[in-house]
Amino acid sequence: MVFLKRQLPLLICFIIGTISAVQYYIPTHLSSDVAEGLSNWYIIVAMFASLLGFVSVGMVHSKKIQRKEPGWAYSALVFLGIALMVVLGFWSGGKETYDDGRISPFGWLYNATLVPLQSTMFAILGFYVASAAFRSFRAKSFDAGVLLVTAVIVLLGNVPFTNYIWATGLGIHDIAGVKFEMTDIVGWLIGTPNAAARRGVTFGVALGAIATSLKIIFGIERAYLGGGD
């Protein structure tokens, strides 16, 4: 029983992990067939993994309704949303538009609810960015000053009108052939020091990800098994 609960999952992880890693370097038809097969299986399993998430959310909200916790009525709205979308989705046969171009009830509900809700959820962040600019963005040290100056240059440079004032108004286009308009300054900042810093971070993250993946495949990292025996 211990083998089935503990060792077998580690063995499955090792075999699948090794095959997926090694097939990348084997340019044969068998290798690509294996890669294709495994990826196809993964897509189907991903469907069930998504269901796992939905059932978890459903359980959290249904508990809230059962226990009549504060705000339980809002949890009922979650189920209302699911029911509406699922019913209209099946009614429309999963199609957003019919063959004649008419929008289906499923497509209509998507445009009338999901689009405005999701869009607005991220749009309100714009206001918080402005608030942070005024209340939190302080040049309290040299490093913070560098951050602030860069941010202000990028903010100004991202506006085409600033480049118009700089290039057409002040007449600054280049220095001995090196392009020096506001757009070029921002482009250099993003394409050179920013890219360099990002690359340094990428190296670190990539090496960490590779190390963690190897630890998972070789069974050193077992958090995914969960607790218990």
Place this chain on the structure above:
Amino acid sequence: MEIFGAWLAVGLTLFMFSFLYKDNPFYKVGENLYVGITIGYFVIQLWYKTWIDKVWDVLKGEAHDRFLVLIPVVIGILLLTRFVPKISWMSRWAFAFVIGYGSGLAIPATLTTSVVIQAQATAKPLITMPDKSEAAAKATEGAKANAEKVAAAPAPAGETTEAKAKREEGVRVARYKYLNARSQSEYSFLTAYKDFTTIVIFVGVFSVLFYFFFSIEHKGPVRVFSRIGILFLMIYFGASYGNTVMGRLSLLYGRILDLKDYSRPMYGCATPVILVLMIAFLAFLHVKNKGKEEEHAA
């Protein structure tokens, strides 16, 4: 239905925006509805695009190996045993497959894309040697001739300001092309600038890596180099903030545009009507709660 859809979209948009005033019932309605609608949409897409297309239709088909598709279905069902405490240990097999596949595929992909190729792009020659070949000299001559030709072209009569600006831009572009060609065949200011850029990238990458290397104490030359890394990181964060502002403002503009569109009479002036109703209701709630607070205080 279109007008009803417009009113629904405007209502939900303003519900979410009401959070800027403070957390309120409108926002909570929008937030919870969003969770439910998203899950419902996801379920329909999974059913038709994955279950029907990749499992059901395959099983109904005539391929001799069609029953192999039941293997991932069984693995997927094992995932769901997580909700049955007595047999939840079986979900470990499924998780092992998912995690193992993802981890295995990530190793070569990450190594190639994020390490090898990025390292190649960093380790470029720090000093460019001029190309003294005939082809490079010819290219420079050609670009020079073209730049001179464009610069010498007379301004047409009655040229507008916009046309003049465009012509001057054309002269600049031809000159940049010549200077760029020249920088390949001889060491010029532009060549030095390109080398400077390469050096900045080289120093930036290594100094940032040094900053994150905690196995040795950051003192002396190591401290100086990691301080340079911090400066590069500050430029990265500053640029990220600047770009984030543009991103968020773009999203805000998108919503404002939709709200403006739906305020037209053809949509029943949805935006102003719903806005007024919401403000009235929130004002009513504010007065009611203030009254309750004063009662409690008394």
Place this chain on the structure above:
Amino acid sequence: MEPFFKKLLAMDRRWIFLALGLAVIFPTFIHLNLPGLKPSPNVTAVYDLIEGMPEGSKVLVSFDFDPASKPELAPQGVAVLRHLFRKKHKVVAMGLWVTGVTMAKDIVTRSAKESNAKYGEDYVYLGWKPGNFAVIENMAGDIHGCFPKDNDGNETASLPLMKGIHKLAEFDLVVSLAAGSPGIDTWIAYGSDKYHFKMTGGTTAVNVGSMAQYVQAGQMVGLIGAMRGAAEYELLIDKRADAAAGMDAISLGHYLIVIFVLLGNIAYFVTRPRKGGA
């Protein structure tokens, strides 16, 4: 001066929200048409790449974003599709983000209708499958196996355009319009670096900094960044649309935020406690 700045710092942040709201709303009613928009080298590189491909080239366009990023990436998608259809390239569209499926279909259908492109011959919309990187890996081996049917339920193998395309590497170009991950980095890591096809794309302003390293390393050709990049692309294809119109609002918002940053710092330095005694 100090009491004024102290009051300013203690101001309710909802006044800041109101100021920003007005700055963004104002240009939607009164078009300022601020000048100065010029195509940047990265956007020009994408344009030149599509412009230079022979007519009838096969291009995969992956709409890897959801409605949250629509204002930035939808204009990019429309501009790129207009260019592709104008050059008579063959377009296969799909997406890796589930909540963007319907929106992407709408973008593709409208652009195709505008260009009189015929479904199945000039363009195909495959839709979405779960799995992120696994979808790319699956498409690399067999696109018809990954997408046995298109988004509307038509057999992929029956579509004339798809008859000649079986693997990812057979595309002349892959364009990923991405709001994050899975997106450009996923297509590069699991796609173009392994199967060696040409890669380009567009992304949101937030991710431009992260994608710069791939452009610098040559793993992708150019990059369309944010709504500004979309506006620049519209300029290049000579068809000003949503993105160009939005730049006025973005511009005013940016200037306001710069003023907030400078004002906030001035207020901080004026009101901060002095070191040492009186």
